[in-house]
Amino acid sequence: MNIVVLVKQVPDTWSERKLSDSDHTLDRASADAVLDEINERAVEEALLAKEAHGGEVTALCMGPERATEAIRKALSMGADKAVHLSDEALHGTDAVGTAKALAKVVGTLESVDMIIAGNESTDGRSGAVPAMLAELLGWPQLTYARSLSLDGSTVTIERETDAGVTSVRAELPAVVSVTEKINEPRYPSFKGIMAAKKKPVSTLTLADAGIDAGEVGLSGALTQMVSSAPAPPKEAGQQVTDEGDGGTRIVEFLSGKNLV
């Protein structure tokens, strides 16, 4: 079972996150950068699968040089090796370009049985890359997995969305994206940190991976961010004074928000 885990470095959700004024891309220098939490769960799921079925886990990351820290975290958790697609020309790549680039890199790897990704990153939140990647590879996509099980050459997930829970099965190779309910990721250990330093990380440029520079970067992006504004500050909540009808009014409020 050879598993590729997609990992992304994102600004720490605990730090203040900003977009750059010039091109509305993420100002990666201004915030603490960490391995996306959802990717920790993806790595954990890959490690669990490896521990049960053998094989190898490869962390695949597209990102600037600084992303090596996020890669090292995946390796220190237990991934066996990593591939880092890093090229100045990738700056500003949109979701479609990202999926195309990742598909090319996956093409350079031998015998991949499954790709595991987070369902959406905590920074871009397009939530589209896993599905687009599956499409480009011509593989089945099992998205929003809250659990995953492997049986011979098939993978089965419980898919959980607002609409409910469905059980979905596909033949391998397949792309799976996981939600935050999938597992609790392990912490690395000092031993894992030391082992990670010796694990192979191959760094690829666009040319190395055979990626057409015209399809990525700001210029190759199909979508463009034209303006951005900070989210408005939270407004004070609405107070309901109970005049005997408190219960009814709370239900009215909740149903107004489509919560009940």
Added chain:
Amino acid sequence: MPVERILATTEATDLLNLTKDIARNELAPEAARAEETGNFPHEKFELLGEAGLLSLPYPEAHGGANQPYETYLQVLEEISSAWMTVGVGLSVHTMSCYPLVEFGTDAQRERWLGEMLGGHTLGAYALSEPQAGSDAGALRTRAERNGAGYAVTGTKCWITHGGVADFYTLMARTSEDEISCLLVDGNTPGLVAASPEHKMGLTGSPTTELVLDGAPVAAERLIGGEGNGLRIALRALDSGRLGIAACAVGLAQAALDQALEYARQRTQFGRSIIRFQGLEFMIADMEAAVHSARATYLDAARRRDAGLAFGRQASVAKLVATDAAMKVTTDAVQVLGGAGYTTDFPVERYMREAKVLQIFEGTNQIQRMVIGRDLAGA
């Protein structure tokens, strides 16, 4: 506010990242409640042990991580920032392993160190006695030689991890004028921990008397030869004090962060209170205290890592950092006003926790004495 650190190696960077994750996700959320109920967080030490954080400065051959003090202390600072009981516990555990690491024989290290550094056991350091606090050399606990080893009798007091420790690095008198260091198993018959002291802070960490009544300790458990116990104990304290300095900086940073966050959002007289110079300068002084205390302990740590004498510098660091922590936590309560005086915010607890840092591992009066004597003798 995350502290921006200059770290020399990728493993130090990764260790600090791991520590911050654990501190933020596993320690900080539970600290207030556990301190209120006085519950010792044993499982948190298990977690640190699993992650390899309970043995950082010791040799890899025995299960340690062979990390410089510069790195270990910054890990300790981050942990203390989230939960002082766990930070102090880690520091005391590390100190209680020191005598065996430095003064034990190969055979002794082979036999016990692996387990002590394995991450599943916790140590304690037993020097103080009711009549021997600052004057540690006045200790009276006796280790009387008999056939198989020693029978230890006496009362230790103020023992951090008393009753929960797996082993005690204990100083006792092997003759009228000789103090020796013994590695005592926590399950030794005749060794009983009294019920924990009722303290004003650090309430999650048990501090107890330890009563020994003819407790048998095998001769192989004597560390560093008879008569060297006080010297070993004081050497351990040199390194331990660096640990307490790092704990103090972590605590002060936590108080500063809380004060800053509050001062930015609290408005009075139509503007946020941090815009009043009276308060702004107070916060600037807090930052200066934290920053200079950190620089001081890091400098002493680098001396230790470089193999230079560092005892005086460790005392300076302990004195500067713990006084800074006392001042900064007190001022943090002031910045929060009435809110700071309530248990709705952690700063009143920080203030209570800061006080003990000025007292244990040598009171700050004793630190001045150590510094002064070293200068006078030099």
